[in-house]
Amino acid sequence: MSHFLTPLFAPGFFASNAVALAAGVGAIVAIVTGVVGVFTVMRGQAFAGEAFGDIGTTGGSGAFLLGVGPLWGFVVGNLIAASAMEMIGIQRPRGRDLATGIVLGAAIGLAALFLYLDSTQRSTTGATVTILFGSVFAISSSTLPLIIALSLLALALVLLIYRPLLLSSVSAEVAAARGIPVRLIGACYLIALALATALAAITIGAILSTALLIGPAASALRLFKRPFHAMLAAGAIGVAAMWLGIVLAYDSFLWPPAGRGWPVSFFVVTLLFTIYLLSGLPGLARRRRSER
Amino acid sequence: MFSGFMVNAWTVASIVAVVAGIVGFFTVLRGSAFAAHAIPNGSFAGAAGASLVGVSTLLGLGVFSLAGALTIGLLGRRGRQDVATALALVLMLGLGALFLSLSVQYAPEVYSLLFGEVLGIAANEVAPTAILGLICVCALAILYRPLMLSSVLPEVGEAHGVSSFLMDMLFLTVLALATAMTVPVVGTLLIFSLMIGAPAAARSLTDRPLVAMALSVLIALLIVWIAIAASYTTNYPVGFFVGSGAAVSYTLGRIWSSWRGT
Numbered sequence: 056m057s058h059f060l061t062p063l064f065a066p067g068f069f070a071s072n073a074v075a076l077a078a079g080v081g082a083i084v085a086i087v088t089g090v091v092g093v094f095t096v097m098r099g100q101a102f103a104g105e106a107f108g109d110i111g112t113t114g115g116s117g118a119f120l121l122g123v124g125p126l127w128g129f130v131v132g133n134l135i136a137a138s139a140m141e142m143i144g145i146q147r148p149r150g151r152d153l154a155t156g157i158v159l160g161a162a163i164g165l166a167a168l169f170l171y172l173d174s175t176q177r178s179t180t181g182a183t184v185t186i187l188f189g190s191v192f193a194i195s196s197s198t199l200p201l202i203i204a205l206s207l208l209a210l211a212l213v214l215l216i217y218r219p220l221l222l223s224s225v226s227a228e229v230a231a232a233r234g235i236p237v238r239l240i241g242a243c244y245l246i247a248l249a250l251a252t253a254l255a256a257i258t259i260g261a262i263l264s265t266a267l268l269i270g271p272a273a274s275a276l277r278l279f280k281r282p283f284h285a286m287l288a289a290g291a292i293g294v295a296a297m298w299l300g301i302v303l304a305y306d307s308f309l310w311p312p313a314g315r316g317w318p319v320s321f322f323v324v325t326l327l328f329t330i331y332l333l334s335g336l337p338g339l340a341r342r343r344r345s346e347r
Numbered sequence: 348m349f350s351g352f353m354v355n356a357w358t359v360a361s362i363v364a365v366v367a368g369i370v371g372f373f374t375v376l377r378g379s380a381f382a383a384h385a386i387p388n389g390s391f392a393g394a395a396g397a398s399l400v401g402v403s404t405l406l407g408l409g410v411f412s413l414a415g416a417l418t419i420g421l422l423g424r425r426g427r428q429d430v431a432t433a434l435a436l437v438l439m440l441g442l443g444a445l446f447l448s449l450s451v452q453y454a455p456e457v458y459s460l461l462f463g464e465v466l467g468i469a470a471n472e473v474a475p476t477a478i479l480g481l482i483c484v485c486a487l488a489i490l491y492r493p494l495m496l497s498s499v500l501p502e503v504g505e506a507h508g509v510s511s512f513l514m515d516m517l518f519l520t521v522l523a524l525a526t527a528m529t530v531p532v533v534g535t536l537l538i539f540s541l542m543i544g545a546p547a548a549a550r551s552l553t554d555r556p557l558v559a560m561a562l563s564v565l566i567a568l569l570i571v572w573i574a575i576a577a578s579y580t581t582n583y584p585v586g587f588f589v590g591s592g593a594a595v596s597y598t599l600g601r602i603w604s605s606w607r608g609t
Contacts, residue, residue, distance in 0.1 A: 101429035102381040153547050156380035157597050160540035164590015167536060171584045266437040273430040318448045324441030328434055335425060
């Protein structure tokens with residue numbers, strides 16, 4: 056254990072404050088995206104979830120251009136994108152991919168323009184890479200209360216519509232027959248997804264936002280039949296992967312090429328991918344047994 | 348606007364538009380928009396890796412887009428396709444982040460790979476693009492009938508001995524090939540927007556597949572030509588005009604079809 060702690064407390068790049076902050080924010084984001092992600096996977100909206108992570112770039116670069124805080128850019132950008140997707144027709148399974156794709160394409164186009172204007176007017180080129188890849192260690196503690204509040208809002212929204220959302224995710228026809236406003240529920244859910252991914256993208260980057268949204272939820276749904284158990288498991292898997300990733304990233308400062316450290320996102324993504332592959336094994340074994 | 352280095356830009360962009368129009372028609376038909384976004388987006392990690400070990404960018408892009416396509420196809424067989432695509436994408440991007448952090452001098456090139464440098468295309472890039480494009484189009488021409496059948500009616504296709512898994516893998520391979528050829532010249536954005544926007548607009552204009560494919564190529568060409576001309580005169584990035592052009596053409600197509608429907 057002291058092997059892990061040596062680089063952690065060494066007089067180096069990061070103070071231990073940053074570690075605690077990264078671990079705390081990472082855990083909050085992992086729990087929210089884990090819960091929201093279970094519905095994302097059940098509803099087959101992984102593309103939308105991924106797209107929101109990228110669309111955050113547009114909002115972020117637009118906010119940078121206007122001189123507003125990037126958090127508001129991410130949130131507002133994603134909410135606009137969510138309404139555009141809803142208008143084009145994300146509620147129909149057949150038009151879903153297309154609606155997401157068209158909005159995403161237009162948003163990346165706008166991002167290209169914003170980033171171009173940013174770099175010509177403010178002479179900063181690092182913004183692109185920071186926004187796309189994010190950095191857990193670049194979170195400023197002043198925006199933290201706001202991030203936590205918005206995370207709780209997204210979580211509360213999902214829990215508020217939990218039962219109708221669950222039913223309409225499993226079978227839209229049955230839900231409609233029972234008098235549930237399926238489209239309204241879908242729109243509410245899309246807002247929660249947009250919020251959760253905006254917060255995840257700005258705190259830990261677009262890659263990890265998608266990874267934590269889809270990876271833990273997909274693994275948990277393979278292991279647990281009941282959605283509520285899957286949500287708990289998804290949150291736990293997300294937090295575990297996030298924390299282990301942070302520890303490994305610190306550890307990697309001793310790895311070649313020494314002194315530069317490997318990115319957290321690489322470790323978390325690899326861990327989540329491995330967990331997803333392993334989570335398929337029980338089902339595979341069950342199928343083998345039943346075939347015999 | 349039509350002299351010197353611009354000739355290369357016009358030629359390559361036109362080739363890309365034709366390929367994107369044709370490949371994109373099947374992408375929209377099969378509902379593979381996510382894969383069409385994920386493969387180019389993830390393959391840039393290959394370019395980062397290639398620069399790290401010092402091999403050609405095209406090789407890195409090719410290897411990663413092919414590996415990504417096969418991962419999506421194989422994982423999607425046992426699980427949900429969109430989950431498989433998302434996980435393959437983040438795995439590739441995670442590797443890309445690792446490669447970028449291990450090499451120091453790469454950062455500015457990432458920007459051009461993401462958004463493309465269609466106006467800075469060198470003369471020696473024209474021939475490889477044309478050859479790879481031709482391969483993509485030929486492959487789709489050979490696969491046309493079984494691919495069409497398995498895209499529209501997968502069950503009927505299976506009954507006629509057309510494996511949907513095989514078709515999926517073959518189509519994803521063509522998609523990867525198209526990606527490898529276009530990403531270094533036009534960026535991940537341009538190809539994705541063209542592949543979705545143009546065919547979706549074309550499909551709302553007509554129901555006949557071959558006509559829709561021809562229309563899709565035509566719309567893609569129009570978008571690209573307008574984008575280059577606008578980018579040349581305003582100096583704004585070409586990706587912005589392609590992205591908004593694709594969205595506008597899709598919206599117009601939707602308006603046209605709903606107006607005709609009533």
